[in-house]
Amino acid sequence: MCGHFAINYMKFKSLIDRYGLEIMPIEEIENIFNDAHYYPSHGDSHTLVPVVLETPQGRALDYFRWDIVPAWWNKPLKEKKFSSFNARSESLLEKASFKSAWQKRKRCIIPATCFFEWPDKKLASKDAERVEYRISLADQHIFSIAAIWDQCMLPGNEILKSCTIITVDANEKMLQIPHTRMPVILAPDAESAWLSPSTPAEAAAELLRQYPAEQMISAAHY
DNA sequence: CCAGACGTTGTT
DNA sequence: GTCTGG
DNA sequence: CCAGACGTTGTT
DNA sequence: GTCTGG
Numbered sequence: 001m002c003g004h005f006a007i008n009y010m011k012f013k014s015l016i017d018r019y020g021l022e023i024m025p026i027e028e029i030e031n032i033f034n035d036a037h038y039y040p041s042h043g044d045s046h047t048l049v050p051v052v053l054e055t056p057q058g059r060a061l062d063y064f065r066w067d068i069v070p071a072w073w074n075k076p077l078k079e080k081k082f083s084s085f086n087a088r089s090e091s092l093l094e095k096a097s098f099k100s101a102w103q104k105r106k107r108c109i110i111p112a113t114c115f116f117e118w119p120d121k122k123l124a125s126k127d128a129e130r131v132e133y134r135i136s137l138a139d140q141h142i143f144s145i146a147a148i149w150d151q152c153m154l155p156g157n158e159i160l161k162s163c164t165i166i167t168v169d170a171n172e173k174m175l176q177i178p179h180t181r182m183p184v185i186l187a188p189d190a191e192s193a194w195l196s197p198s199t200p201a202e203a204a205a206e207l208l209r210q211y212p213a214e215q216m217i218s219a220a221h222y
Numbered sequence: 223c224c225a226g227a228c229g230t231t232g233t234t
Numbered sequence: 235g236t237c238t239g240g
Numbered sequence: 241c242c243a244g245a246c247g248t249t250g251t252t
Numbered sequence: 253g254t255c256t257g258g
Contacts, residue, residue, distance in 0.1 A: 003234025041234095070228075072235045083229045096228045096236050118233050121241060132233085167230080181231075 002086055002145070002165050002183035005041055005115035007050065011142055015050070015061060015111055018142050019191075022058030041066060046077075051149065051163055053108040054195045064108075064149055068164035070097045073152045077160075087148065087164045089184060089208040092201075098164070101150040105197050107204060108163060109186065110145040116221060117179045133177050134221035137185070137211070144191050146184035146208060166208060173213035185211040 016024060041049050048063040067085035069077065084097050092102040114136040137143050149163040166184045174182045186194055190207045193199050 003231085067229090070235085072228085080228095082227075083231085083234090085234070086230050088230075091229085094237085096238095098229090099237095100235075116234085121232065164229095 002115055002117070002167060002181070004117075005110070005112040005145065005165075005183075007111055007142070008113045011113055012050075012111075015052070015142065019052045019061075019109070019111070020059055021052070021061050023055065023060035025061065025063075049110055049163065051108040051110055051147065052144075052195070053149070054197060059195070062161070065160060065162035066110075066164070067162065068097065068101070068148070068150055069152050069160055069162045071100050071150050071152050072096075074155070076155055084164050086167045086181075086183075089166050089168050089205070092148070092166070092205070098148065101148045102201055105199070105201060105204070106149045107194055107199075108147050108149050109191060109195060110147045110163065110165060111142050112145050113142055115145070115183060117174070117177055117182075119177050120179055131220045131222070133179075133218045135174075135216055135218045138215045138217055140188065140215075144186040144188075144194075146186050146194060168208060168210055171210040171213040171216070173216040173218060177218060182210065184208050187211075 015021065041047050046065060046067070049066040051062050051064050053060060053062065067083065068087070069080065069084070073080065082097070087095070087098045092098045114134050116132055116134055118132050146166045147163045148166065149161060151159055151161045154160050167181045168184055170178075170180050170182045174180075184207075186207060194204060194207055
């Protein structure tokens with residue numbers, strides 16, 4: 001599960017270089033990230049999150065709703081009861097909420113500097129039960145969470161673009177927390193292939209792997 | 223068949 | 235639009 | 241996780 | 253006792 005991540009504000013400015021952005025909504029950056037040190041996001045709060053994606057005009061930064069609302073959705077958002085802030089990598093082809101976006105190659109990256117997980121209640125010792133962990137990477141300040149996006153038409157002809165984080169089984173580092181799932185973090189040399197619309201879904205699926213445990217840093221977050 | 227769901231974790 | 239649960 | 245089920249077929 | 257549905 002990955003329901004909470006953050007991006008450090010000062011490092012957020014460096015997204016331009018980090019991702020080679022060609023198109024960027026400057027005003028939105030100034031407005032949304034003005035005084036914040038962190039931009040924390042929770043999957044159940046329907047917030048806008050920053051996404052990097054390839055557009056016909058070039059590599060762009062945008063803000064999509066998290067969680068994803070599939071293309072067939074046409075009712076008021078408040079009637080959406082199912083959860084879709086995470087998409088199991090194993091389910092992309094079989095779930096009605098993800099299949100279309102996945103096959104249409106609507107892939108994007110959610111930039112982050114850390115994410116948070118709680119110990120699994122069933123697996124954790126009593127001592128660990130109340131401590132949330134913050135996970136960051138030793139080899140990347142800003143890293144890329146693999147995500148897919150979609151758009152739908154809401155009542156009133158409003159177009160909504162939205163996204164979801166892809167998850168895989170936990171690696172050894174995450175199991176120590178203990179936690180059984182983790183977001184897909186792309187290696188830097190996999191980012192272009194992930195974002196490119198010319199990469200078929202079958203090839204993109206090869207990139208959905210566990211990040212190396214030895215590069216992950218977890219610390220109790222009080 | 224066909225009405226109803228459409229999702230993931232397990233402390234978002 | 236497509237899947238699934240009864 | 242934890243409460244509740246613990247079974248089968250799908251036009252008989 | 254173990255699976256599953258929410």
